[in-house]
Amino acid sequence: MSDVVNARQLQKERTRSALLTAALELSQEQGFAQTSLRQVAKRAGVVPAAFYRHFDSMDELGLALVERCFGTLRAMIRDAQRDPEVFDHIIDASAEILVEAVKNNKADFAFVARERVGGSEVVREAIRHELDLFVSELAVVLARLPNIERWSSEDVHMVSRLFVRNMVANAEEVVEMPEGRPDLEAQIREGARRQMRLIVLGFKDWRS
Protein backbone atom coordinates (compact mmCIF):
# COMPACT_ATOMS: atom_id res chain seq x y z
CA MET A 1 0.00 0.00 0.00
CA SER A 2 3.01 2.27 -0.31
CA ASP A 3 3.14 5.19 -2.74
CA VAL A 4 6.86 4.87 -3.19
CA VAL A 5 7.56 2.90 -6.30
CA ASN A 6 10.53 0.72 -6.96
CA ALA A 7 12.26 1.02 -10.28
CA ARG A 8 11.40 -2.63 -10.57
CA GLN A 9 7.65 -2.14 -10.10
CA LEU A 10 7.76 0.74 -12.54
CA GLN A 11 9.49 -1.26 -15.21
CA LYS A 12 7.12 -4.15 -14.65
CA GLU A 13 4.12 -1.90 -15.06
CA ARG A 14 5.67 -0.55 -18.24
CA THR A 15 6.01 -3.92 -19.95
CA ARG A 16 2.60 -4.96 -18.68
CA SER A 17 1.18 -1.92 -20.40
CA ALA A 18 3.20 -2.70 -23.51
CA LEU A 19 1.64 -6.17 -23.59
CA LEU A 20 -1.85 -4.70 -23.26
CA THR A 21 -1.22 -2.14 -25.99
CA ALA A 22 0.27 -4.75 -28.28
CA ALA A 23 -2.76 -6.98 -27.74
CA LEU A 24 -5.11 -4.07 -28.42
CA GLU A 25 -3.37 -3.23 -31.70
CA LEU A 26 -3.34 -6.83 -32.84
CA SER A 27 -7.00 -7.19 -31.90
CA GLN A 28 -7.83 -4.23 -34.11
CA GLU A 29 -5.97 -5.81 -37.01
CA GLN A 30 -7.15 -9.41 -36.75
CA GLY A 31 -9.43 -9.82 -33.73
CA PHE A 32 -8.51 -10.82 -30.20
CA ALA A 33 -9.35 -14.49 -30.54
CA GLN A 34 -7.03 -14.77 -33.56
CA THR A 35 -4.22 -13.08 -31.63
CA SER A 36 -1.62 -15.41 -30.14
CA LEU A 37 0.45 -15.09 -27.01
CA ARG A 38 3.60 -15.15 -29.10
CA GLN A 39 2.45 -12.33 -31.36
CA VAL A 40 1.65 -10.16 -28.35
CA ALA A 41 5.00 -10.87 -26.75
CA LYS A 42 6.89 -10.17 -29.96
CA ARG A 43 5.17 -6.82 -30.56
CA ALA A 44 5.72 -5.83 -26.94
CA GLY A 45 9.43 -6.53 -27.51
CA VAL A 46 9.61 -9.40 -25.08
CA VAL A 47 10.23 -13.13 -25.20
CA PRO A 48 7.11 -15.38 -25.05
CA ALA A 49 7.97 -16.83 -21.66
CA ALA A 50 8.06 -13.32 -20.15
CA PHE A 51 4.34 -13.05 -20.83
CA TYR A 52 3.69 -15.35 -17.87
CA ARG A 53 5.31 -12.91 -15.47
CA HIS A 54 2.25 -10.68 -16.08
CA PHE A 55 -0.70 -12.86 -17.06
CA ASP A 56 -1.60 -16.50 -16.56
CA SER A 57 -3.23 -16.78 -19.97
CA MET A 58 -4.56 -14.81 -22.92
CA ASP A 59 -8.00 -14.91 -21.30
CA GLU A 60 -6.66 -13.01 -18.32
CA LEU A 61 -4.99 -10.50 -20.61
CA GLY A 62 -8.35 -10.12 -22.36
CA LEU A 63 -10.12 -9.32 -19.10
CA ALA A 64 -7.51 -6.71 -18.20
CA LEU A 65 -8.00 -5.22 -21.66
CA VAL A 66 -11.76 -4.99 -21.17
CA GLU A 67 -11.17 -3.17 -17.90
CA ARG A 68 -8.73 -0.73 -19.44
CA CYS A 69 -11.00 0.03 -22.40
CA PHE A 70 -14.09 0.64 -20.30
CA GLY A 71 -12.00 2.82 -18.00
CA THR A 72 -11.17 4.99 -21.00
CA LEU A 73 -14.79 5.06 -22.14
CA ARG A 74 -16.13 5.96 -18.71
CA ALA A 75 -13.64 8.80 -18.32
CA MET A 76 -14.69 10.08 -21.71
CA ILE A 77 -18.37 10.07 -20.85
CA ARG A 78 -17.71 11.74 -17.50
CA ASP A 79 -15.94 14.55 -19.33
CA ALA A 80 -18.79 14.89 -21.77
CA GLN A 81 -21.31 15.20 -18.95
CA ARG A 82 -19.33 18.07 -17.43
CA ASP A 83 -19.80 20.09 -20.60
CA PRO A 84 -22.91 22.25 -19.94
CA GLU A 85 -23.89 22.37 -23.62
CA VAL A 86 -24.34 18.62 -23.64
CA PHE A 87 -27.16 18.65 -21.15
CA ASP A 88 -29.07 21.29 -23.11
CA HIS A 89 -28.97 19.58 -26.50
CA ILE A 90 -28.54 16.00 -25.50
CA ILE A 91 -29.36 14.49 -28.84
CA ASP A 92 -27.32 16.63 -31.19
CA ALA A 93 -24.41 16.68 -28.79
CA SER A 94 -24.32 12.96 -28.15
CA ALA A 95 -24.40 12.17 -31.85
CA GLU A 96 -21.50 14.54 -32.31
CA ILE A 97 -19.61 13.19 -29.32
CA LEU A 98 -20.21 9.61 -30.29
CA VAL A 99 -18.57 9.94 -33.69
CA GLU A 100 -15.77 12.10 -32.36
CA ALA A 101 -15.04 9.87 -29.41
CA VAL A 102 -15.00 6.74 -31.49
CA LYS A 103 -12.57 8.34 -33.91
CA ASN A 104 -10.21 9.31 -31.09
CA ASN A 105 -10.38 5.98 -29.27
CA LYS A 106 -10.84 3.77 -32.26
CA ALA A 107 -8.84 0.87 -30.87
CA ASP A 108 -10.82 0.73 -27.62
CA PHE A 109 -14.19 0.90 -29.34
CA ALA A 110 -13.15 -1.59 -31.97
CA PHE A 111 -12.10 -4.03 -29.30
CA VAL A 112 -15.35 -3.72 -27.37
CA ALA A 113 -17.55 -3.83 -30.46
CA ARG A 114 -15.82 -6.85 -31.96
CA GLU A 115 -15.20 -8.96 -28.90
CA ARG A 116 -18.63 -8.21 -27.44
CA VAL A 117 -20.00 -10.91 -29.66
CA GLY A 118 -17.19 -12.56 -31.56
CA GLY A 119 -14.49 -13.41 -29.12
CA SER A 120 -13.69 -15.82 -26.34
CA GLU A 121 -16.34 -16.84 -23.84
CA VAL A 122 -14.84 -15.09 -20.82
CA VAL A 123 -14.05 -11.83 -22.63
CA ARG A 124 -17.54 -11.74 -24.11
CA GLU A 125 -19.05 -12.24 -20.69
CA ALA A 126 -17.02 -9.39 -19.19
CA ILE A 127 -17.99 -6.94 -21.94
CA ARG A 128 -21.68 -7.80 -21.67
CA HIS A 129 -21.51 -7.16 -17.95
CA GLU A 130 -19.88 -3.76 -18.44
CA LEU A 131 -22.45 -2.81 -21.08
CA ASP A 132 -25.26 -3.81 -18.71
CA LEU A 133 -23.75 -1.42 -16.17
CA PHE A 134 -23.80 1.28 -18.82
CA VAL A 135 -27.48 0.64 -19.50
CA SER A 136 -28.31 0.99 -15.82
CA GLU A 137 -26.30 4.19 -15.50
CA LEU A 138 -27.95 5.72 -18.55
CA ALA A 139 -31.36 4.67 -17.19
CA VAL A 140 -30.76 6.85 -14.13
CA VAL A 141 -30.03 9.84 -16.36
CA LEU A 142 -33.00 9.17 -18.63
CA ALA A 143 -35.41 8.82 -15.72
CA ARG A 144 -35.01 12.54 -15.05
CA LEU A 145 -36.09 13.61 -18.51
CA PRO A 146 -39.51 15.19 -19.12
CA ASN A 147 -42.13 12.72 -20.37
CA ILE A 148 -40.14 9.88 -18.84
CA GLU A 149 -40.25 10.81 -15.18
CA ARG A 150 -43.47 8.89 -14.60
CA TRP A 151 -42.54 5.74 -16.50
CA SER A 152 -42.13 2.40 -14.83
CA SER A 153 -38.52 1.47 -14.15
CA GLU A 154 -38.85 -1.42 -16.60
CA ASP A 155 -39.81 0.92 -19.39
CA VAL A 156 -36.94 3.26 -18.58
CA HIS A 157 -34.59 0.31 -18.66
CA MET A 158 -36.03 -0.76 -21.99
CA VAL A 159 -35.43 2.59 -23.63
CA SER A 160 -31.98 2.75 -22.10
CA ARG A 161 -31.17 -0.57 -23.74
CA LEU A 162 -32.47 0.81 -27.00
CA PHE A 163 -30.10 3.77 -26.75
CA VAL A 164 -27.00 1.84 -25.72
CA ARG A 165 -27.70 -0.76 -28.37
CA ASN A 166 -27.84 1.97 -30.98
CA MET A 167 -24.72 3.62 -29.64
CA VAL A 168 -22.83 0.37 -29.96
CA ALA A 169 -24.16 -0.19 -33.48
CA ASN A 170 -23.16 3.32 -34.55
CA ALA A 171 -19.76 2.88 -32.97
CA GLU A 172 -19.35 -0.30 -34.98
CA GLU A 173 -20.07 1.64 -38.13
CA VAL A 174 -17.51 4.33 -37.36
CA VAL A 175 -14.94 1.68 -36.51
CA GLU A 176 -15.59 -0.14 -39.77
CA MET A 177 -15.40 3.17 -41.65
CA PRO A 178 -12.50 3.46 -44.11
CA GLU A 179 -9.85 6.04 -43.23
CA GLY A 180 -10.25 9.63 -44.47
CA ARG A 181 -13.89 9.69 -45.55
CA PRO A 182 -15.44 12.76 -43.86
CA ASP A 183 -18.56 12.36 -46.02
CA LEU A 184 -19.32 8.93 -44.57
CA GLU A 185 -18.60 10.24 -41.11
CA ALA A 186 -21.12 13.05 -41.50
CA GLN A 187 -23.62 10.56 -42.86
CA ILE A 188 -23.29 8.28 -39.86
CA ARG A 189 -23.53 11.21 -37.47
CA GLU A 190 -26.66 12.49 -39.19
CA GLY A 191 -28.18 9.01 -39.17
CA ALA A 192 -27.50 8.63 -35.45
CA ARG A 193 -29.05 12.03 -34.78
CA ARG A 194 -32.22 11.18 -36.65
CA GLN A 195 -32.60 7.77 -35.04
CA MET A 196 -32.35 9.28 -31.59
CA ARG A 197 -34.80 12.04 -32.47
CA LEU A 198 -37.29 9.49 -33.76
CA ILE A 199 -37.07 7.45 -30.59
CA VAL A 200 -37.41 10.53 -28.40
CA LEU A 201 -40.51 11.58 -30.37
CA GLY A 202 -42.30 8.49 -29.13
CA PHE A 203 -41.69 9.42 -25.49
CA LYS A 204 -44.60 11.78 -24.99
CA ASP A 205 -47.22 9.33 -26.28
CA TRP A 206 -45.87 6.27 -24.54
CA ARG A 207 -48.13 4.26 -22.29
CA SER A 208 -46.86 1.04 -20.84
Add this chain to the structure above:
Amino acid sequence: MSDVVNARQLQKERTRSALLTAALELSQEQGFAQTSLRQVAKRAGVVPAAFYRHFDSMDELGLALVERCFGTLRAMIRDAQRDPEVFDHIIDASAEILVEAVKNNKADFAFVARERVGGSEVVREAIRHELDLFVSELAVVLARLPNIERWSSEDVHMVSRLFVRNMVANAEEVVEMPEGRPDLEAQIREGARRQMRLIVLGFKDWRS
Protein backbone atom coordinates in the same frame (compact mmCIF):
# COMPACT_ATOMS: atom_id res chain seq x y z
CA MET B 1 -28.16 -27.72 -67.06
CA SER B 2 -29.51 -31.25 -66.82
CA ASP B 3 -31.95 -32.30 -64.12
CA VAL B 4 -30.67 -35.86 -64.14
CA VAL B 5 -28.22 -36.31 -61.32
CA ASN B 6 -25.35 -38.72 -61.16
CA ALA B 7 -24.89 -40.80 -58.05
CA ARG B 8 -21.50 -39.10 -58.01
CA GLN B 9 -22.86 -35.54 -58.04
CA LEU B 10 -25.33 -36.55 -55.38
CA GLN B 11 -22.67 -37.96 -53.09
CA LYS B 12 -20.47 -34.92 -53.70
CA GLU B 13 -23.30 -32.60 -52.80
CA ARG B 14 -23.90 -34.66 -49.69
CA THR B 15 -20.37 -34.31 -48.32
CA ARG B 16 -20.30 -30.65 -49.34
CA SER B 17 -23.38 -30.16 -47.24
CA ALA B 18 -21.81 -32.16 -44.42
CA LEU B 19 -18.81 -29.83 -44.50
CA LEU B 20 -21.08 -26.77 -44.34
CA THR B 21 -23.10 -28.21 -41.47
CA ALA B 22 -19.98 -29.21 -39.58
CA ALA B 23 -18.59 -25.69 -40.00
CA LEU B 24 -21.87 -24.17 -38.84
CA GLU B 25 -21.91 -26.31 -35.70
CA LEU B 26 -18.30 -25.57 -34.88
CA SER B 27 -18.92 -21.86 -35.48
CA GLN B 28 -21.71 -21.96 -32.95
CA GLU B 29 -19.43 -23.60 -30.41
CA GLN B 30 -16.26 -21.56 -30.86
CA GLY B 31 -16.71 -19.03 -33.66
CA PHE B 32 -15.94 -19.41 -37.34
CA ALA B 33 -12.54 -17.72 -37.25
CA GLN B 34 -11.41 -20.14 -34.54
CA THR B 35 -12.60 -23.10 -36.57
CA SER B 36 -9.90 -24.94 -38.50
CA LEU B 37 -10.08 -26.77 -41.78
CA ARG B 38 -9.07 -29.97 -40.02
CA GLN B 39 -11.81 -29.71 -37.42
CA VAL B 40 -14.42 -29.22 -40.14
CA ALA B 41 -13.11 -32.17 -42.13
CA LYS B 42 -12.99 -34.42 -39.07
CA ARG B 43 -16.56 -33.62 -38.01
CA ALA B 44 -17.80 -34.11 -41.56
CA GLY B 45 -16.19 -37.56 -41.44
CA VAL B 46 -13.66 -36.85 -44.11
CA VAL B 47 -9.89 -36.57 -44.39
CA PRO B 48 -8.47 -32.97 -44.41
CA ALA B 49 -7.25 -33.19 -47.98
CA ALA B 50 -10.77 -34.01 -49.19
CA PHE B 51 -11.82 -30.53 -48.11
CA TYR B 52 -10.09 -29.12 -51.19
CA ARG B 53 -12.39 -31.08 -53.52
CA HIS B 54 -15.16 -28.72 -52.42
CA PHE B 55 -13.64 -25.42 -51.34
CA ASP B 56 -10.37 -23.63 -52.08
CA SER B 57 -10.11 -22.27 -48.55
CA MET B 58 -12.00 -21.69 -45.33
CA ASP B 59 -12.87 -18.21 -46.59
CA GLU B 60 -14.75 -19.73 -49.51
CA LEU B 61 -16.52 -22.14 -47.18
CA GLY B 62 -17.47 -19.12 -45.08
CA LEU B 63 -19.01 -17.35 -48.05
CA ALA B 64 -21.03 -20.42 -48.96
CA LEU B 65 -22.20 -20.58 -45.35
CA VAL B 66 -23.34 -16.96 -45.45
CA GLU B 67 -25.33 -17.72 -48.58
CA ARG B 68 -26.95 -20.81 -47.08
CA CYS B 69 -27.88 -19.03 -43.86
CA PHE B 70 -29.42 -16.02 -45.57
CA GLY B 71 -31.28 -18.39 -47.86
CA THR B 72 -32.86 -19.96 -44.78
CA LEU B 73 -33.67 -16.58 -43.28
CA ARG B 74 -35.22 -15.23 -46.46
CA ALA B 75 -37.43 -18.29 -46.86
CA MET B 76 -38.52 -17.87 -43.27
CA ILE B 77 -39.50 -14.24 -43.74
CA ARG B 78 -41.32 -15.03 -46.99
CA ASP B 79 -43.40 -17.60 -45.14
CA ALA B 80 -44.14 -15.13 -42.37
CA GLN B 81 -45.38 -12.55 -44.85
CA ARG B 82 -47.87 -15.01 -46.31
CA ASP B 83 -49.56 -15.33 -42.93
CA PRO B 84 -52.46 -12.81 -43.06
CA GLU B 85 -52.41 -12.19 -39.30
CA VAL B 86 -48.90 -10.86 -39.53
CA PHE B 87 -49.82 -7.94 -41.73
CA ASP B 88 -52.56 -6.82 -39.36
CA HIS B 89 -50.54 -6.78 -36.16
CA ILE B 90 -47.09 -6.26 -37.55
CA ILE B 91 -45.45 -5.36 -34.29
CA ASP B 92 -46.76 -8.04 -31.97
CA ALA B 93 -46.40 -10.68 -34.64
CA SER B 94 -42.86 -9.79 -35.63
CA ALA B 95 -41.69 -9.84 -32.03
CA GLU B 96 -43.26 -13.26 -31.69
CA ILE B 97 -41.85 -14.50 -34.98
CA LEU B 98 -38.41 -13.14 -34.26
CA VAL B 99 -37.97 -15.08 -31.04
CA GLU B 100 -39.57 -18.21 -32.47
CA ALA B 101 -37.54 -18.11 -35.67
CA VAL B 102 -34.29 -17.56 -33.86
CA LYS B 103 -34.99 -20.50 -31.59
CA ASN B 104 -35.69 -22.78 -34.55
CA ASN B 105 -32.71 -21.64 -36.61
CA LYS B 106 -30.36 -20.89 -33.78
CA ALA B 107 -27.24 -22.00 -35.62
CA ASP B 108 -27.93 -19.81 -38.64
CA PHE B 109 -28.70 -16.73 -36.58
CA ALA B 110 -25.74 -17.32 -34.31
CA PHE B 111 -23.44 -17.53 -37.27
CA VAL B 112 -24.72 -14.32 -38.83
CA ALA B 113 -24.78 -12.41 -35.56
CA ARG B 114 -21.29 -13.46 -34.53
CA GLU B 115 -19.42 -13.31 -37.81
CA ARG B 116 -21.09 -10.07 -38.84
CA VAL B 117 -18.55 -8.26 -36.72
CA GLY B 118 -16.11 -10.75 -35.29
CA GLY B 119 -14.85 -12.96 -38.02
CA SER B 120 -12.71 -12.92 -41.09
CA GLU B 121 -12.64 -9.89 -43.37
CA VAL B 122 -14.31 -11.52 -46.36
CA VAL B 123 -17.10 -13.22 -44.36
CA ARG B 124 -17.81 -9.97 -42.52
CA GLU B 125 -18.07 -8.12 -45.80
CA ALA B 126 -20.52 -10.67 -47.24
CA ILE B 127 -22.80 -10.54 -44.20
CA ARG B 128 -22.85 -6.76 -44.18
CA HIS B 129 -23.86 -6.79 -47.81
CA GLU B 130 -26.70 -9.22 -47.18
CA LEU B 131 -27.93 -7.16 -44.23
CA ASP B 132 -27.88 -4.02 -46.38
CA LEU B 133 -30.11 -5.86 -48.83
CA PHE B 134 -32.45 -6.67 -45.95
CA VAL B 135 -32.60 -3.02 -44.97
CA SER B 136 -33.54 -2.00 -48.50
CA GLU B 137 -36.21 -4.69 -48.74
CA LEU B 138 -37.73 -3.73 -45.43
CA ALA B 139 -37.67 -0.06 -46.50
CA VAL B 140 -39.97 -0.93 -49.41
CA VAL B 141 -42.43 -2.55 -47.01
CA LEU B 142 -42.25 0.30 -44.51
CA ALA B 143 -42.78 2.96 -47.18
CA ARG B 144 -46.35 1.71 -47.60
CA LEU B 145 -47.27 2.19 -43.96
CA PRO B 146 -49.51 5.07 -42.86
CA ASN B 147 -47.60 8.11 -41.54
CA ILE B 148 -44.57 7.01 -43.50
CA GLU B 149 -45.89 7.16 -47.03
CA ARG B 150 -44.84 10.80 -47.46
CA TRP B 151 -41.39 10.51 -45.91
CA SER B 152 -38.24 11.08 -47.91
CA SER B 153 -36.58 7.87 -49.03
CA GLU B 154 -33.60 8.70 -46.83
CA ASP B 155 -35.78 8.81 -43.74
CA VAL B 156 -37.46 5.54 -44.64
CA HIS B 157 -34.05 3.99 -45.09
CA MET B 158 -32.97 5.35 -41.72
CA VAL B 159 -35.91 3.83 -39.86
CA SER B 160 -35.43 0.58 -41.74
CA ARG B 161 -31.83 0.47 -40.51
CA LEU B 162 -33.10 1.12 -37.01
CA PHE B 163 -35.43 -1.88 -37.24
CA VAL B 164 -32.96 -4.31 -38.76
CA ARG B 165 -30.32 -3.21 -36.29
CA ASN B 166 -32.69 -3.96 -33.45
CA MET B 167 -33.71 -7.25 -34.96
CA VAL B 168 -30.09 -8.33 -35.11
CA ALA B 169 -29.50 -7.20 -31.54
CA ASN B 170 -32.53 -9.11 -30.27
CA ALA B 171 -31.49 -12.15 -32.24
CA GLU B 172 -28.08 -11.94 -30.57
CA GLU B 173 -29.81 -11.98 -27.20
CA VAL B 174 -31.88 -15.04 -28.00
CA VAL B 175 -28.83 -16.79 -29.35
CA GLU B 176 -26.85 -16.01 -26.22
CA MET B 177 -29.80 -17.14 -24.08
CA PRO B 178 -29.15 -20.21 -21.91
CA GLU B 179 -31.11 -23.33 -22.81
CA GLY B 180 -34.51 -23.93 -21.24
CA ARG B 181 -35.32 -20.56 -19.80
CA PRO B 182 -38.81 -19.66 -21.06
CA ASP B 183 -38.96 -16.72 -18.63
CA LEU B 184 -35.96 -15.04 -20.27
CA GLU B 185 -37.45 -15.77 -23.64
CA ALA B 186 -40.71 -14.05 -22.75
CA GLN B 187 -38.74 -11.12 -21.36
CA ILE B 188 -36.80 -10.64 -24.57
CA ARG B 189 -39.94 -10.94 -26.66
CA GLU B 190 -41.73 -8.37 -24.52
CA GLY B 191 -38.72 -6.04 -24.69
CA ALA B 192 -38.59 -6.31 -28.46
CA ARG B 193 -42.33 -5.58 -28.66
CA ARG B 194 -42.03 -2.45 -26.55
CA GLN B 195 -39.02 -1.14 -28.40
CA MET B 196 -40.79 -1.47 -31.71
CA ARG B 197 -43.92 0.15 -30.36
CA LEU B 198 -41.91 3.07 -29.04
CA ILE B 199 -40.24 3.61 -32.38
CA VAL B 200 -43.52 3.38 -34.25
CA LEU B 201 -45.05 5.95 -31.89
CA GLY B 202 -42.61 8.54 -33.20
CA PHE B 203 -43.74 8.04 -36.77
CA LYS B 204 -46.78 10.30 -36.77
CA ASP B 205 -44.90 13.34 -35.43
CA TRP B 206 -41.80 12.94 -37.54
CA ARG B 207 -40.63 15.82 -39.71
CA SER B 208 -37.38 15.50 -41.53
Add this chain to the structure above:
DNA sequence: AGGATCAGTGAACGTGTGTTCACCAAAGCA
Protein backbone atom coordinates in the same frame (compact mmCIF):
# COMPACT_ATOMS: atom_id res chain seq x y z
C1' DA C 1 -16.26 -54.28 -71.59
C1' DG C 2 -12.78 -51.02 -70.66
C1' DG C 3 -10.58 -46.67 -70.38
C1' DA C 4 -11.34 -41.97 -68.26
C1' DT C 5 -12.91 -39.36 -64.43
C1' DC C 6 -12.70 -37.93 -59.80
C1' DA C 7 -14.20 -37.85 -54.59
C1' DG C 8 -11.80 -39.44 -50.97
C1' DT C 9 -7.25 -41.50 -48.76
C1' DG C 10 -3.04 -41.49 -45.87
C1' DA C 11 1.42 -39.99 -45.20
C1' DA C 12 4.53 -36.33 -45.13
C1' DC C 13 6.33 -31.43 -44.92
C1' DG C 14 7.21 -26.97 -42.68
C1' DT C 15 5.41 -23.58 -39.57
C1' DG C 16 3.28 -21.35 -35.53
C1' DT C 17 1.47 -22.45 -31.31
C1' DG C 18 1.23 -22.77 -25.70
C1' DT C 19 4.03 -24.12 -22.01
C1' DT C 20 8.29 -25.74 -19.33
C1' DC C 21 12.75 -25.07 -17.53
C1' DA C 22 17.32 -23.72 -15.99
C1' DC C 23 19.59 -19.66 -16.19
C1' DC C 24 21.06 -14.68 -15.86
C1' DA C 25 21.79 -10.01 -14.35
C1' DA C 26 20.01 -6.03 -12.31
C1' DA C 27 17.41 -4.13 -8.39
C1' DG C 28 16.10 -4.59 -3.51
C1' DC C 29 17.22 -5.18 0.99
C1' DA C 30 19.86 -6.50 5.32
Add this chain to the structure above:
DNA sequence: TGCTTTGGTGAACACACGTTCACTGATCCT
Protein backbone atom coordinates in the same frame (compact mmCIF):
# COMPACT_ATOMS: atom_id res chain seq x y z
C1' DT D 1 28.91 -5.62 1.14
C1' DG D 2 26.63 -9.80 0.18
C1' DC D 3 22.28 -12.57 -0.07
C1' DT D 4 17.70 -12.66 -2.06
C1' DT D 5 14.16 -11.52 -5.17
C1' DT D 6 12.56 -11.25 -9.70
C1' DG D 7 11.61 -9.65 -14.70
C1' DG D 8 13.38 -11.25 -18.73
C1' DT D 9 16.10 -14.92 -21.63
C1' DG D 10 16.72 -18.73 -24.97
C1' DA D 11 16.26 -23.38 -25.89
C1' DA D 12 13.36 -27.22 -26.01
C1' DC D 13 8.92 -30.01 -26.10
C1' DA D 14 4.78 -31.87 -28.05
C1' DC D 15 1.03 -30.58 -30.76
C1' DA D 16 -2.33 -28.67 -34.27
C1' DC D 17 -2.33 -26.40 -38.31
C1' DG D 18 -2.65 -25.68 -43.85
C1' DT D 19 -1.06 -27.72 -47.88
C1' DT D 20 1.14 -31.22 -51.20
C1' DC D 21 1.22 -35.53 -53.41
C1' DA D 22 0.89 -40.05 -55.39
C1' DC D 23 -2.62 -43.36 -54.69
C1' DT D 24 -7.12 -46.03 -54.97
C1' DG D 25 -11.45 -47.68 -56.20
C1' DA D 26 -16.10 -46.79 -57.39
C1' DT D 27 -18.84 -44.46 -60.91
C1' DC D 28 -19.41 -42.62 -65.53
C1' DC D 29 -19.26 -42.59 -70.46
C1' DT D 30 -18.59 -44.62 -74.99
